[in-house]
Structure formats: structure tokens, C-alpha cells
Amino acid sequence: MKRIAVCLIALFSFGLGCVQAAETYTLSMQPLYSPEEIFNSIKPLAEYLSKELNIxxxxxxxxxxxxxEGRLKSGDISIGYTSPVIYTKNSQAQEVLATAADEKEGGQLRGVIITRQDSAIRNLADLKGKKVAIPSFSGGGGYWSQRLTLLENGVDTTKDMQLxxxxxxxxxxxILAVYLGDVDAGFIREAALHSADAYVPPxxxxxxxxxxxIPNWALSAHRSMPTETRRALQTALLKLKPGDPVLKALKxxxxxxxxxxxxxGLRKAVGLPVSAR
Structure with missing residues (x-):
């Protein structure tokens, strides 16, 4: 009888192990690049997490x-790698586990506002009514960083200037548009301040x-995922060392x-309520 009980316990335990090993999650990345580039960027991470967590x-x-975005909200994408603005818009459904960091700026992006050296613009209020160049409206360090600071100083980028x-x-x-005088000012990432030095005199x-x-790109998990799985994912992400092929693939x-x-801060710039968590 004891032998039968032991066998049943072993079988039951084995069965649980099979269920855990069969757990399947999806990983995706905000589609800013070609499908092939995105797949090649996230495939090493998917393989690493599968092995590390036995899922x-x-x-x-x-x-x-x-x-x-629809799949991110619904949970059809379990784990997302997303720009900071899109993360904030979907953070009711997703929880940030880790933030991407680069060698120069770390996990936070900072922007700058530039003008020509001989410009009459001397303070943030002077930007009202001016024409301003930006890389894109989705850029954290090239638009949203500047928008947040300007809002805090009484200047609204959507109403007070031409972007x-x-x-x-x-x-x-x-930088080139500012130098040539095509615009009055420009928004860029701090790390890009000298990116045009080869053809624009600094x-x-x-x-x-x-x-x-503001924070860099977010690696997040859907809030329906079990808490212990989210914590395990976070631990696995944070222990990746610089130079790891997984990180290199994600750049x-x-x-x-x-x-x-x-x-x-970014929520304020976007016009969303701040986190209650």
C-alpha cells in the first residue's frame, strides 16, 4: 500500500512538472523595424527566458x-518590449519589469533644446510662436523629454509652437535644420548633441x-501573469551582463x-494620471 502511495505521489509530482514546463508565453517588440529585424532582436531573449525559467x-x-497595442492590452502578447510613451499608455495592463539602459545615458533618456549660436532665443518662453524641428513625435529623448520640461515652464508644444x-x-x-536656419530651434537627445559635428561646426x-x-524602453509583462512568474522574469533580465548576446541583439x-x-513624469507629458501603485 505504501509503495502504491509513493508511486501516486511521484506520478502526481511528475504531472505538475509537466504542466509547469508546458506554460507558454509570447514575447514581442513594438513594430518600429522590419519583421525580420524584430524577430532577430527578440529571438535570443525568448530562448534565454525559456531556458532560465523552464517555460x-x-x-x-x-x-x-x-x-x-491591442495584443499588448489583451495579454495576447504576454511580454512586451515597448517605447516609454506606449508603455505608459498601456501600463494598466502591463507591468514594467526592467528598463533598457545604454552606456551613455543609462536607463533614463534626457533631451536638449538647441538653437543657432546667433539666435535671439534666450529662454524657454522665447520658443512661443517659433518653428521647431523634432526627430519624431514618438521619441522619448527627442520630443517627450522636452515637452515635459516646457509644460512645467508654461509652454505647450502642441499649442505654442510649430513642430x-x-x-x-x-x-x-x-541639428542640420537648425544650423541652416530652416527652423528656429530643435529637440534632440542629449547623447545626439554632437552627432552632426562632421558637417555642422559645433x-x-x-x-x-x-x-x-524620462525612462528608456520598457520590458513589461501582462498583469494577468502570475506574480511569481513576473518576479522570476525580472530577476532573469536584471542578471544579464553587458556584452551578453541577448543584450547585443536588442542593442x-x-x-x-x-x-x-x-x-x-512621462504620464504628465502625455496627459495621463500618475501611477497609484
Missing amino acids: KVEPVVAKDFPEY VEVPDNKHENV SQIRMLAETAA VARFENLSDKAYD
Whole structure:
């Protein structure tokens, strides 16, 4: 009888192990690049998490942004790698586990506002009524950082100035537009301040202001995922060392542990309520 009981316990335990090993989650990335680029970027991470947690993580690619955001909200995408603005808009459904960090700026992006050296613009209020170049409206360090600082100083980027997106969404094209006088000022990431030095004399560009630090891209998990699984994912992400092939594929130096509250400044810029968590 004892032998039968032992066998039943062993069988039951084995069965539980099979259920746990069969857990399947999906990993995707905001579709800013080609499907092939996205797949190649996230595949090593999916393989790493599958092995580290003894679960199945499948890399998936959304055909476009509306599909990605819809699946992110619903949980059809279990784990998302998402720009900071899109994370804040979907953080009721997703919880940030780790924030991407690069070697220069770490896990927070900071922007700057630039003008020509000989510009009459001397303070943030002077930007009212001016034409301003930006890389894109989705850029954390090239738009949202500046928007947050300007809002805090009584200037609304959507009402008080004319914003122009530059070709190819490149920061160096913002610098070039400012230098050539096509615009009165420009928004760029702090790390990109000298990206056009090869063809724009640095002495001809003046930094009007440094702007607010906001978190980098978020690696998040759907809040319906068991808490213990989310914590295990977070631990696995944070222990990746610089130079790891997983990080190289994502083009990040490391992951940092920033809480959801770290995105509150960005929520203010976007017009969302701050986190209650």
C-alpha cells in the first residue's frame, strides 16, 4: 500500500512538472523595424527566458502598431518590449519589469533644446510662436523629454509652437535644420548633441536647455501573469551582463530596475494620471 502511495505521489509530482514546463508565453517588440529585424532582436531573449525559467517563450511579430497595442492590452502578447510613451499608455495592463539602459545615458533618456549660436532665443518662453524641428513625435529623448520640461515652464508644444518632423527621423537632421536656419530651434537627445559635428561646426549650435529625464524602453509583462512568474522574469533580465548576446541583439548595454512610478513624469507629458501603485 505504501509503495502504491509513493508511486501516486511521484506520478502526481511528475504531472505538475509537466504542466509547469508546458506554460507558454509570447514575447514581442513594438513594430518600429522590419519583421525580420524584430524577430532577430527578440529571438535570443525568448530562448534565454525559456531556458532560465523552464517555460516556453515564443517570439512573435505584430504586423503593425494597432495590432501590437491591442495584443499588448489583451495579454495576447504576454511580454512586451515597448517605447516609454506606449508603455505608459498601456501600463494598466502591463507591468514594467526592467528598463533598457545604454552606456551613455543609462536607463533614463534626457533631451536638449538647441538653437543657432546667433539666435535671439534666450529662454524657454522665447520658443512661443517659433518653428521647431523634432526627430519624431514618438521619441522619448527627442520630443517627450522636452515637452515635459516646457509644460512645467508654461509652454505647450502642441499649442505654442510649430513642430516639424525631419526626414528619416534622425537627430542629426534636426541639428542640420537648425544650423541652416530652416527652423528656429530643435529637440534632440542629449547623447545626439554632437552627432552632426562632421558637417555642422559645433561652435554654431547652442544648447538652450537640458530637459527632463524620462525612462528608456520598457520590458513589461501582462498583469494577468502570475506574480511569481513576473518576479522570476525580472530577476532573469536584471542578471544579464553587458556584452551578453541577448543584450547585443536588442542593442542595449543592460537592463535596470526602474519602478512604474519612474514613468509618472512621462504620464504628465502625455496627459495621463500618475501611477497609484
